[in-house]
Amino acid sequence: MKTYTKCPICDGETFVDFIQCKDNTGSNDTFNICKCSCCKFAFTNPIPLHSDIAKYYESKDYISHSNTSKGLVNFLYQGIRNYTLDRKVALLQKLSDGKNLLDIGSGTGEFLSRSKEAKFIVTGIEPSKTGKDQTKDNFGIDVNDEHHLANMEDGKFDFITMWHVLEHVYDLNKRVAELKRLIKNDGHIIIAVPNLTSFDAAKYKKHWAAYDLPRHLYHFSPNDISSLVEKHDMKVTQILPMKFDSFYVSMLSEKYKTGSTNLFSSFIAGLRSNIHGISKQQCSSQIYIIKNA
Numbered sequence: 001m002k003t004y005t006k007c008p009i010c011d012g013e014t015f016v017d018f019i020q021c022k023d024n025t026g027s028n029d030t031f032n033i034c035k036c037s038c039c040k041f042a043f044t045n046p047i048p049l050h051s052d053i054a055k056y057y058e059s060k061d062y063i064s065h066s067n068t069s070k071g072l073v074n075f076l077y078q079g080i081r082n083y084t085l086d087r088k089v090a091l092l093q094k095l096s097d098g099k100n101l102l103d104i105g106s107g108t109g110e111f112l113s114r115s116k117e118a119k120f121i122v123t124g125i126e127p128s129k130t131g132k133d134q135t136k137d138n139f140g141i142d143v144n145d146e147h148h149l150a151n152m153e154d155g156k157f158d159f160i161t162m163w164h165v166l167e168h169v170y171d172l173n174k175r176v177a178e179l180k181r182l183i184k185n186d187g188h189i190i191i192a193v194p195n196l197t198s199f200d201a202a203k204y205k206k207h208w209a210a211y212d213l214p215r216h217l218y219h220f221s222p223n224d225i226s227s228l229v230e231k232h233d234m235k236v237t238q239i240l241p242m243k244f245d246s247f248y249v250s251m252l253s254e255k256y257k258t259g260s261t262n263l264f265s266s267f268i269a270g271l272r273s274n275i276h277g278i279s280k281q282q283c284s285s286q287i288y289i290i291k292n293a
């Protein structure tokens, strides 16, 4: 295990315990999240060594990298993902006419493929072998390991997307500095992460599925994202809600809490997240549009 001695955002050295949660996808190990006393950033601490984390992604219940359609939650996840893929591509098209797209953490390649169909020039980065293989097999797109980022030329991309990826990344500041280096002057970085200040996080507490320990290393609030990118001379220009995530995460949280996917209760929780989300940035997950400052 690796223990942080400094806050990844403000370098503060005093932390308080925030919450302890179980890994719900197989290992049943318990992990700790602490909060920086200075900037209030919440991060998993200690974390598994980078060389040990792979085993926590191997559970057959962990669906982000697979395409199995078993079970109601997975079934809904797949259907919603299909719809949101189109919404994601439409978001890019609305932001600018740029076509050079880097998707970091491209998973099994659905977003890369959908973007390519919409005439984007796509580059994918994905650490998992299963993800890489499926992207090649299903869509004929080659993707590379993370270390290829270092070989890419400065200011190459109009868009860099990280859909539910930043919360998994070791060496957070190095990665954000890399994004800054790779984005064009007027380019857009699009980061989607779970929202610690969401209604469903407050409702489900340690059962909130988006803690997803130990795979999620950071548990961002909107303020944390702003502070992080401002450190690297960038700024958040827009925050958008991910409405379907509220329902999905509430359903999964309900399953962790009660052992069953109580559809009515999780639907109400998702709905309340969205109602609050629109006015108070309390959606389960949010999209941050980031530009050079």
Ligand SMILES: [Zn+2]
Pocket: 007, 008, 009, 010, 011, 012, 036, 037, 038, 039, 040, 041
């Ligand atoms: Zn801090």
